[in-house]
Amino acid sequence: AQSVTQPDIHITVSEGASLELRCNYSYGATPYLFWYVQSPGQGLQLLLKYFSGDTLVQGIKGFEAEFKRSQSSFNLRKPSVHWSDAAEYFCAVAPDTGRRALTFGSGTRLQVQP
Amino acid sequence: GAVVSQHPSRVICKSGTSVKIECRSLDFQATTMFWYRQFPKKSLMLMATSNEGSKATYEQGVEKDKFLINHASLTLSTLTVTSAHPEDSSFYICSARDIGNRGTDTQYFGPGTRLTVL
Numbered sequence A: 001a002q003s004v005t006q007p008d009i010h011i012t013v014s015e016g017a018s019l020e021l022r023c024n025y026s027y028g029a030t031p032y033l034f035w036y037v038q039s040p041g042q043g044l045q046l047l048l049k050y051f052s053g054d055t056l057v058q059g060i061k062g063f064e065a066e067f068k069r070s071q072s073s074f075n076l077r078k079p080s081v082h083w084s085d086a087a088e089y090f091c092a093v094a095p096d097t098g099r100r101a102l103t104f105g106s107g108t109r110l111q112v113q114p
Numbered sequence B: 001g002a003v004v005s006q007h008p009s010r011v012i013c014k015s016g017t018s019v020k021i022e023c024r025s026l027d028f029q030a031t032t033m034f035w036y037r038q039f040p041k042k043s044l045m046l047m048a049t050s051n052e053g054s055k056a057t058y059e060q061g062v063e064k065d066k067f068l069i070n071h072a073s074l075t076l077s078t079l080t081v082t083s084a085h086p087e088d089s090s091f092y093i094c095s096a097r098d099i100g101n102r103g104t105d106t107q108y109f110g111p112g113t114r115l116t117v118l
Helices: none
Strands: A003-005 A010-014 A019-021 A024-026 A032-038 A044-050 A056-058 A064-068 A073-078 A087-094 A108-113 B004-007 B010-013 B019-025 B032-038 B044-051 B067-073 B076-081 B090-098 B106-109 B113-117
Touching: A003 A087, A010 A019, A019 A108, A024 A073, A032 A064, A032 A073, A032 B106, A044 A056, A044 A064, A044 A073, A044 B106, A073 A087, B004 B090, B010 B019, B019 B032, B019 B090, B019 B113, B032 B067, B032 B076, B044 B067, B076 B090
Parallel strands: A010 A108, B010 B113
Antiparallel strands: A003 A024, A019 A073, A032 A044, A032 A087, A056 A064, A064 A073, A087 A108, B004 B019, B019 B076, B032 B044, B032 B090, B067 B076, B090 B106, B090 B113
16 A cells, blocks of 8 residues: 655745755555645645656646655755745655555645745 | 535534535546545545445445445535534545546545534
8 A cells, every 4th residue: 555754744934945845655666646735724736746757747836846766755846935835735646556546645734934 | 727616615514414515527527536534734534436327435444324425427426424423523525536638647626625513
């Protein structure tokens, strides 16, 4: 079975600073990898996904993520954080076969200081 | 991206009553939808997989008779919480799997339903 670890429960950055959110996964083959963002009381919005090909993936809102097979990681980055980026971020993994049910990490709450 | 709606967004009910939550894929057909439950400040836990035209697949520990799932069409899945109790209070989120012509295979999420059982 697959699993996802987001080691940082809570991160605070200053507006304009760079951001990196960590995600490590466990899966026997190459999984499908996702980052979602959730604003308070809202559902999840897909930021980006990796299925295959280029290991550096560009997403919406200026986010990118890099798949590193050797490290079983899929870290999310943004060069300059905006106050509106404050939210909960979830990394998720799905198997490359079958019904593709998602397994989520525990989430990282991002706070942005002015 | 694709759009998934949920209705209602918020519901308050008395203990012992049943509540139905609808999940619709608005601009694509979804043979597979998923239902998640999210506790405060926690991650999403998969409850069940809703399959169009067949029985739902429930995750271990989820009571089938309590959480009834029906996937009657390619754009609609419903979750009915039967004989609700206060411990069923939670944020329920659905997602719909878009396989589609774009060659992607992605789940799109509804905005969630906040259920409060008094």
